[in-house]
Amino acid sequence: METLFDFLTMFNVKASSSSVTFSLLLIFLVLLYWYSVYPFSVLSRYGIKHPKPVPFFGNLFLFREGFFKPLSDLIKTNGRVCGYYLGRKPVVVVADPDLLRHVMVKDFSSFPNRMTLRFATKPMVDCLLALRNEQWKRVRSIMTPSFSAAKMKEMVPLINTVTEVLMKNLNTHAESGQAFDIHRCFGFFTMDVIASVAFATQVDSQNKPDDPFVHHAQMFFTFSFFRPMMMFFIAFPSIMAPLARFIPNKRRDQMSNFFIHSIQKIIKQREEQPPDQRRRDFLQLMLDARTGKECASLDQFDTSNHGDEAVASPKPSDQDNSHSEESALRRPQKKMMTEDEIVGQAFIFLLAGYETTSSTLGFTCYLLATHPECHRRVQQEVDDFFSRHESPDYTNVQELKYMDMVVSETLRLYPPGFRFAREVEEDCVVNGLRLPKGATLEIPAGFLHYDPEYWPEPEKFIPERFTPEAKANRHPFVYLPFGSGPRNCVGMRLAQLEIKIALAHLFRRFNVVACSETKVSSGISFLEQPSA
Numbered sequence: 001m002e003t004l005f006d007f008l009t010m011f012n013v014k015a016s017s018s019s020v021t022f023s024l025l026l027i028f029l030v031l032l033y034w035y036s037v038y039p040f041s042v043l044s045r046y047g048i049k050h051p052k053p054v055p056f057f058g059n060l061f062l063f064r065e066g067f068f069k070p071l072s073d074l075i076k077t078n079g080r081v082c083g084y085y086l087g088r089k090p091v092v093v094v095a096d097p098d099l100l101r102h103v104m105v106k107d108f109s110s111f112p113n114r115m116t117l118r119f120a121t122k123p124m125v126d127c128l129l130a131l132r133n134e135q136w137k138r139v140r141s142i143m144t145p146s147f148s149a150a151k152m153k154e155m156v157p158l159i160n161t162v163t164e165v166l167m168k169n170l171n172t173h174a175e176s177g178q179a180f181d182i183h184r185c186f187g188f189f190t191m192d193v194i195a196s197v198a199f200a201t202q203v204d205s206q207n208k209p210d211d212p213f214v215h216h217a218q219m220f221f222t223f224s225f226f227r228p229m230m231m232f233f234i235a236f237p238s239i240m241a242p243l244a245r246f247i248p249n250k251r252r253d254q255m256s257n258f259f260i261h262s263i264q265k266i267i268k269q270r271e272e273q274p275p276d277q278r279r280r281d282f283l284q285l286m287l288d289a290r291t292g293k294e295c296a297s298l299d300q301f302d303t304s305n306h307g308d309e310a311v312a313s314p315k316p317s318d319q320d321n322s323h324s325e326e327s328a329l330r331r332p333q334k335k336m337m338t339e340d341e342i343v344g345q346a347f348i349f350l351l352a353g354y355e356t357t358s359s360t361l362g363f364t365c366y367l368l369a370t371h372p373e374c375h376r377r378v379q380q381e382v383d384d385f386f387s388r389h390e391s392p393d394y395t396n397v398q399e400l401k402y403m404d405m406v407v408s409e410t411l412r413l414y415p416p417g418f419r420f421a422r423e424v425e426e427d428c429v430v431n432g433l434r435l436p437k438g439a440t441l442e443i444p445a446g447f448l449h450y451d452p453e454y455w456p457e458p459e460k461f462i463p464e465r466f467t468p469e470a471k472a473n474r475h476p477f478v479y480l481p482f483g484s485g486p487r488n489c490v491g492m493r494l495a496q497l498e499i500k501i502a503l504a505h506l507f508r509r510f511n512v513v514a515c516s517e518t519k520v521s522s523g524i525s526f527l528e529q530p531s532a
């Protein structure tokens, strides 16, 4: 304080208490302004074009109405590599498919993580989506074999049982002759599948909405941050992050505790059961994985490699790399999964598998109801299928080639994950592009899915875009519904299996018809409307 008095005297300012207060306030405001704008030089320094940011919030307000349209406009104005500031965080948007191949696959070791979820708590922090570096590698290497073709086959009876409940519920609606919201029914269906395969719990969420599992899962999806509080988090992340865990949140704690205790209880029960009486579900696969021999290495993480044969032989491009850190990455990881991590992975089924799968089913039905010729072809294929098979399973659903094209085109038009991210670990140069340490790298899958350079008449539903020939002639990194590379969607096979089993049963029995309440879709922006 004395120093401040001396300082003011130097300028011939009479050091009264009000002038001291005024000076302190001035210094505080100057520092605050500096704090609010100092991160905003990074993108320009790296030659990345971006809109003008505003103090504290950067370009956050561009996205008031959702991300898809503003992002597409940003890319169209500034080019395939451009940026923005999400609060104080620099984000580099990469819409160049060659560059994406580097980021997601070739130079994966520079981008192994998503952006840090600074405000997340347990069990969210323990799930694959959020895990980082070595911990992510270890858990993913244990989880990957649980999603192999062989393990998927074990899930089929569980999925078929839940599908029967869905068919019963659809039948009730069909017999009533009244219009109904089929997306809601698919929501109940995917919730029941998750309860069954990940939480070892048989529920009928449509008819028993008071079931504790359903009640707590729904709490998660209606969970929202108090908005003004969220603004504080964005403007002052360093101050708010440590405080986040101390801010009381009764709903969040109630929900987390429910899932944590349920899983702990089931794990205890399983340990007391003789092995041959244990239910074959994901929870059991994870428990078995703790003592089993199967364990994948980095080369085997990418589920889009199609088939377990890729597991045996690393990709040629990977073999070229003799870097010692890379070889360490490829080595099978040490096995061990804590109880917290097992709870975290069961939780990810809910987080990553519920809305993604139900919205894909809903949009597939919407597109088929509004494209009668495609509807007829799907039904013909399904009828043909059931003349050969009694019931769908992991192997025979691969015969439903046209349905596969329909689902692929649905995921192009309505990708549930239409933007996802990687973190730039260190300052680096990727395919000639300089990237700043600490920036988030955004992968705008939705923009690429509608890029007329790769998809003529992108707004139109044309399943023939996914014939084997058409796929072979297109850049693979312009279609990313499940991401790509070692960090892609580990649940892809499960999602595809669940979707095809449900659609096969559905189109065997029913026609889907649009009604006056059917909302006319307007592309991806539809996914961003909470009521969609």
Ligand code: HEM
Binding pocket: 128, 129, 130, 140, 348, 349, 352, 353, 354, 356, 357, 360, 415, 416, 417, 420, 421, 480, 481, 482, 483, 484, 485, 486, 487, 488, 489, 490, 491, 492, 494, 495
């Ligand atoms: C149609 C359904 C689904 C879609 C479209 C979808 C899409 C995605 C996308 C785009 C990503 C990010 C990929 C990347 O960063 O490269 C992802 C990650 C992930 N998904 Fe899915 N997903 C679906 C269903 C599921 C299901 C059923 C599960 C259940 C286990 C699941 C579990 C995960 C997990 C654990 C990750 C994080 C993987 C990691 O970081 O290692 N997803 N998903």
